[in-house]
Amino acid sequence: MSARSADQEVSHAIARMKAGILAFIFAMLGGGGLFVMTAWLLIKGGPQVGKTLNLLGHFFIGYSVSWPGAFVGLLYGAVTGAIIGWCIGIVYNRIVGVPSAS
Amino acid sequence: MSTEVKNAVVIGAGPAGLTAAYELAKNGIRSTILEADQLVGGISRTVNYKGYRFDIGGHRFFSKVPLINEVWDDIIDEDMLLRPRLSRILYRNHFFDYPLQAKNALTGLGLFEACMIGLSFARTKVFPSRQERNFEEWVSNRFGYRLYNIFFKTYTEKVWGIPCTEISADWAAQRIKNLSLVEAVRNALLGGGGKTKDGKIITTLIDEFKYPRLGPGMMWECCQSNLESQGNHTKMGRRVERIRHSHGKVECVYARDENGELEEFSGDQFFSTMPLRELVNMMDPAPPDEVIKAANSLAYRDYLTVVLMIKRAEIFPDNWIYIHSPEVKMGRIQNYKNWSPEMVPDYSRTSLGLEYFLWDVDDEWTWSDDRLIDLGLKETVTLKLIEENEVEDGTVVRMKKAYPIYDQHYQSHLDVIRRYLDTIPNLQTIGRNGQHRYNNQDHSMLTGIYAARNVMGAKYNIWAVNVEKEYHEETVSDEKATGDRMIPRRLVPDDDAESVASDAVIRAAFAKLDPFALGSAMGLVFAISLFLATTALILKGGEVVGPHLSLLGHYLIGYKVSWSGAFLGLIEAGIGGFLLGYVGAGLRNWTMSSYTNLLKRRADLDESKDLLDKV
Numbered sequence: 034m035s036a037r038s039a040d041q042e043v044s045h046a047i048a049r050m051k052a053g054i055l056a057f058i059f060a061m062l063g064g065g066g067l068f069v070m071t072a073w074l075l076i077k078g079g080p081q082v083g084k085t086l087n088l089l090g091h092f093f094i095g096y097s098v099s100w101p102g103a104f105v106g107l108l109y110g111a112v113t114g115a116i117i118g119w120c121i122g123i124v125y126n127r128i129v130g131v132p133s134a135s
Numbered sequence: 136m137s138t139e140v141k142n143a144v145v146i147g148a149g150p151a152g153l154t155a156a157y158e159l160a161k162n163g164i165r166s167t168i169l170e171a172d173q174l175v176g177g178i179s180r181t182v183n184y185k186g187y188r189f190d191i192g193g194h195r196f197f198s199k200v201p202l203i204n205e206v207w208d209d210i211i212d213e214d215m216l217l218r219p220r221l222s223r224i225l226y227r228n229h230f231f232d233y234p235l236q237a238k239n240a241l242t243g244l245g246l247f248e249a250c251m252i253g254l255s256f257a258r259t260k261v262f263p264s265r266q267e268r269n270f271e272e273w274v275s276n277r278f279g280y281r282l283y284n285i286f287f288k289t290y291t292e293k294v295w296g297i298p299c300t301e302i303s304a305d306w307a308a309q310r311i312k313n314l315s316l317v318e319a320v321r322n323a324l325l326g327g328g329g330k331t332k333d334g335k336i337i338t339t340l341i342d343e344f345k346y347p348r349l350g351p352g353m354m355w356e357c358c359q360s361n362l363e364s365q366g367n368h369t370k371m372g373r374r375v376e377r378i379r380h381s382h383g384k385v386e387c388v389y390a391r392d393e394n395g396e397l398e399e400f401s402g403d404q405f406f407s408t409m410p411l412r413e414l415v416n417m418m419d420p421a422p423p424d425e426v427i428k429a430a431n432s433l434a435y436r437d438y439l440t441v442v443l444m445i446k447r448a449e450i451f452p453d454n455w456i457y458i459h460s461p462e463v464k465m466g467r468i469q470n471y472k473n474w475s476p477e478m479v480p481d482y483s484r485t486s487l488g489l490e491y492f493l494w495d496v497d498d499e500w501t502w503s504d505d506r507l508i509d510l511g512l513k514e515t516v517t518l519k520l521i522e523e524n525e526v527e528d529g530t531v532v533r534m535k536k537a538y539p540i541y542d543q544h545y546q547s548h549l550d551v552i553r554r555y556l557d558t559i560p561n562l563q564t565i566g567r568n569g570q571h572r573y574n575n576q577d578h579s580m581l582t583g584i585y586a587a588r589n590v591m592g593a594k595y596n597i598w599a600v601n602v603e604k605e606y607h608e609e610t611v612s613d614e615k616a617t618g619d620r621m622i623p624r625r626l627v628p629d630d631d632a633e634s635v636a637s638d639a640v641i642r643a644a645f646a647k648l649d650p651f652a653l654g655s656a657m658g659l660v661f662a663i664s665l666f667l668a669t670t671a672l673i674l675k676g677g678e679v680v681g682p683h684l685s686l687l688g689h690y691l692i693g694y695k696v697s698w699s700g701a702f703l704g705l706i707e708a709g710i711g712g713f714l715l716g717y718v719g720a721g722l723r724n725w726t727m728s729s730y731t732n733l734l735k736r737r738a739d740l741d742e743s744k745d746l747l748d749k750v
Contacts, residue, residue: 048646088683092671117664121656128652 047129052122056115063114064107071103142166143590144388144400146375147408149177151566151579153358154206155406158587160365167400168362168369169390174352175359175369177408178537178567179576181352184530186480189442189471189488191534193455194351195220195344198577206580207345211357214348216475221452224286225468226459228519233457235286244285255281270302277740289459293466294492295540296436306541348477351576373398375409378417378562385562404590406583408566410435410536411552426555429548433571437500438537440469441489441511444528445521448483463514464499465489484527489515495535504531539571553598563589565597574601645731647724654717661712662705669701 067089074083075098083098090096093109143159145152148170156166174180181188196215198204207215224231232239241249256279264272270291274283288299295302347353359369373390376397380386387401407414415422415430456468469488471478479486489511493500499507508529515521539545549571556564565582567574574582578601585595665687672681673696681696688694691707 046646048648120660124656125652129649
């Protein structure tokens with residue numbers, strides 16, 4: 034392949050997303066993020082630990098700002114993140130017209 | 136082509152001709168080599184004058200083609216030296232490192248000139264020549280006009296004898312084979328691509344090179360002697376005068392020896408390294424007028440070396456020096472003992488080769504040796520390299536048609552000649568002058584090898600050598616014929632599989648995100664997420680429903696945790712998500728594009744830094 038055609042191939046190529054990988058990344062960020070945020074509030078301590086973050090319990094049944102809650106949040110965050118990432122990947126691939134690969 | 140070849144005739148005992156004969160001999164085909172001169176090696180010969188050996192132009196033995204390295208090792212493995220390379224530019228009595236080093240160049244030129252060069256470079260980057268039609272525009276776009284004017288213009292014009300504005304930019308592009316974007320990224324991310332098949336890093340031409348102990352001619356003398364021992368004779372002093380052909384086949388060639396006697400040499404296959412202009416005019420019967428006219432239109436640059444023997448052990452440490460000073464006519468000075476210590480008979484002496492690039496109609500071409508030696512001596516003294524009384528002897532070597540000229544029309548002339556030659560399948564033209572191409576020694580050898588293999592049934596396109604980068608690896612064509620010659624299709628060697636795979640990864644990684652698609656995907660997911668979150672709180676109920684989620688109303692106008700708010704939030708979160716995705720994808724694409732372009736520019740500059748070597 035000539036240099037010019039290789040350049041054009043790169044510059045015109047449209048990326049496809051691997052929905053499975055995107056789901057995994059979002060799961061890591063979601064689960065890990067919620068775990069770290071919860072743990073940080075617990076370590077920091079205070080009279081009312083994680084008053085606002087506790088509100089997530091409205092959506093994630095069983096979650097609270099506590100050490101067991103941190104692990105429950107890890108699970109919820111991971112599942113929610115995975116669903117969001119997977120959905121973004123699938124919808125994106127559908128729009129750009131390439132089949133999704135998970 | 137026939138696989139029952141009994142004997143071949145090779146015209147010219149230069150690298151291409153001898154390598155063709157060498158390859159034929161390996162496969163049991165005898166050949167007779169006809170050489171007009173008394174030395175083998177063509178322009179890669181070594182001339183011996185009173186024990187002083189000198190090279191016609193300086194031939195570094197370096198090839199990116201593994202096959203050529205194998206041939207060299209096969210012929211004179213033990214006599215090959217590995218030599219350090221040092222070459223500098225002499226300009227205004229100051230030595231500049233080559234390849235140019237910013238600090239050294241700017242220090243040598245002085246503060247004012249350095250500033251002007253910097254400004255010129257900046258101006259070129261902001262306002263580059265939109266069209267790179269000629270060499271001047273091509274180089275200026277890369278280095279700035281002022282740097283080009285100092286370090287490229289004078290030397291290039293000395294070598295080629297025509298203004299840089301009349302040299303096609305294509306020529307520079309051919310000599311500097313820029314990396315593709317993918318290659319540039321691969322090299323930047325995964326390290327340089329200069330590896331041999333066994334994974335060793337190829338040392339660049341800039342650092343060191345191989346060189347036969349007694350000069351490049353030693354290679355070809357050994358090759359000739361090797362061929363002789365197998366019954367393949369080189370007939371020296373045989374100047375080919377006529378090539379008889381009939382029914383699309385060469386039958387024999389006639390060559391005159393030094394005694395004036397005409398000899399006939401017949402064979403099954405013929406290889407010619409002689410200049411195309413001469414070859415066409417020797418064909419009998421004569422080709423059509425348009426072919427003769429095309430051949431006669433091909434131009435060549437001639438070359439002569441004035442060699443001075445000097446009573447001094449050390450003059451300068453370089454292998455050669457580029458002479459950019461416009462006040463002298465010489466273009467380059469070779470210091471042969473720095474190529475190999477055995478190039479001089481006495482190490483207390485030095486031989487310098489002063490190189491002049493001329494047309495055969497130039498006055499200097501007809502000057503006597505004494506007058507040329509005097510010119511060389513005066514110019515070398517002017518450059519303050521030697522004292523006049525240090526020179527104890529001198530000689531001159533002339534080499535006609537040393538450089539094929541790439542003028543505006545040469546390609547169309549070449550096309551006409553090639554169409555004619557295609558009608559004579561048992562005649563293949565190889566080498567620098569055989570193809571009218573500015574080949575290095577290794578490329579010329581490769582044409583010889585491929586041509587030899589073609590007569591044994593292979594289907595190499597020898598005209599693709601030194602044109603297609605891919606052709607520097609072993610290639611074999613498929614069976615689809617296009618006329619008498621075949622179009623090569625590259626086979627991907629196993630060793631290349633890794634780089635092919637990495638290229639695929641790079642293409643995937645650097646592919647653009649579609650901003651609309653990512654915006655839509657994120658918009659949809661954000662919208663549905665907020666809708667579901669709002670709905671969940673509404674369904675859950677309570678005294679005050681979703682007081683905290685309602686705070687999103689600060690950002691999403693009119694949003695609250697209610698059924699109407701859920702739908703409003705759906706729309707607004709959708710729009711917000713779309714914008715976030717769209718802008719995010721655009722920023723990511725811009726960053727990737729800027730990064731790859733930066734890598735490409737760096738790689739191009741890196742490829743161009745030894746530009747003078749390729750002029």
